[in-house]
């Protein structure tokens with residue numbers, strides 16, 4: 334089963350969300366049967382953060398989370414509203430730039446994507 338994380342980028346910063354159960358992640362969730370992963374990204378961000386995003390691309394690679402679960406990460410921009418955490422999912426949000434991105438305690442599966450998004454933000458897409 335595929336989990337989609339969403340790296341929302343604005344003004345050189347990426348949004349990180351701390352799961353109420355612990356660990357920083359790219360907010361998102363599981364792709365439902367028959368659902369387009371980009372639609373999953375938009376749906377999960379609306380459900381978890383109460384705002385609207387548009388997917389702008391995908392980071393490279395697919396990383397195993399645990400047996401039967403793997404992670405892909407979309408890049409996205411905000412098109413409406415401001416992200417607000419709800420206690421059921423996240424207890425803190427942070428817009429991180431540069432070296433701050435790698436300094437929070439990401440879930441293990443996210444680390445390759447953290448490296449990738451940091452390079453993208455610092456260097457810009459080529």
Ligand SMILES: Nc1nc2c([nH]c(=O)n2[C@H]2C[C@H](O)[C@@H](COP(=O)(O)OP(=O)(O)OP(=O)(O)O)O2)c(=O)[nH]1
Pocket residue numbers: 336337338339357358359360361362363364398402404440441442443
């Ligand atoms: N959303 C998200 N989940 C991640 C990331 N990294 C990572 O290991 N995970 C794990 C945490 C969870 O075990 C799983 C995602 O489950 P979830 O609980 O967020 O998804 P969901 O809302 O669709 O699930 P459900 O509770 O409705 O079954 O993937 C990440 O960057 N974003």
